């Protein structure tokens with residue numbers, strides 16, 4: 001049984017939810033100031049010609065163990081114009097707070113961002129073009145299982161193999177969870193989407209309390225899919241444990257058989273190095289969601305479009 005990082009990651013995720021709520025209300029009260037951006041003194045920072053200088057040559061990142069953090073380190077190496085830049089890692093919650101603060105003051109900021117995520121519904125944001133393809137084009141979220149799961153738990157394996165949903169489904173669970181919690185939101189989604197769920201469970205026998213451990217990463221996207229899978233597997237008779245860990249530990253857990261399966265890998269780019277490290281030691285069940293994306297993200301009021309528009313430090 002995996003217990004690594006559980007508490008730490010749980011706290012991080014809890015913070016991220018409450019900060020999202022705080023961000024919403026700030027945004028509501030600031031709306032009155034955003035209509036007058038034609039004056040020359042207004043939004044001065046946003047019009048600064050040298051974005052690098054204005055943001056202190058720093059990309060606001062998230063947790064050190066995230067796949068996007070690794071790819072951003074790679075971007076810092078690959079793009080000559082990012083020479084002298086740094087990635088400041090901390091947590092998703094801290095990144096979202098910094099993003100909200102910058103937007104409130106219409107200041108420039110460059111963050112590591114991804115979708116599906118609320119930040120795109122909450123703020124006007126854009127991905128910077130990535131001509132070198134460091135962050136890939138579109139990502140998918142995949143499902144992996146430990147070797148032997150198909151033989152040991154064919155019913156669960158079939159359900160996990162069939163698990164496929166749309167970004168709008170995942171967003172619905174994440175949005176509803178703001179009003180309740182992920183367990184409740186996942187249960188509601190399952191109750192309201194019997195047609196989709198029955199495609200996953202069609203012809204699958206029930207079991208009698210067998211234990212299964214799903215390993216996930218601590219972001220809301222993966223907490224949503226894991227909680228939906230938990231509800232569906234429990235309806236089938238399983239006793240389900242959810243264990244949140246860093247992405248590298250997630251792959252390691254499935255490769256060693258400490259965990260049974262995961263719906264959390266972001267591929268083909270975000271978690272490629274972890275995937276390659278353990279390739280052949282887990283079973284790849286393919287996509288469970290298509291149309292995800294990662295990259296460098298800025299507010300739309302910033303007058304740049306590409307990573308190559310960022311100027312190197314002197």
Ligand code: PBE
Pocket residue numbers: 062065066067068069114217219221247266270294
């Ligand atoms: N994310 C969200 C994760 C995967 C899900 C993009 C922040 C990562 O970079 O590992």
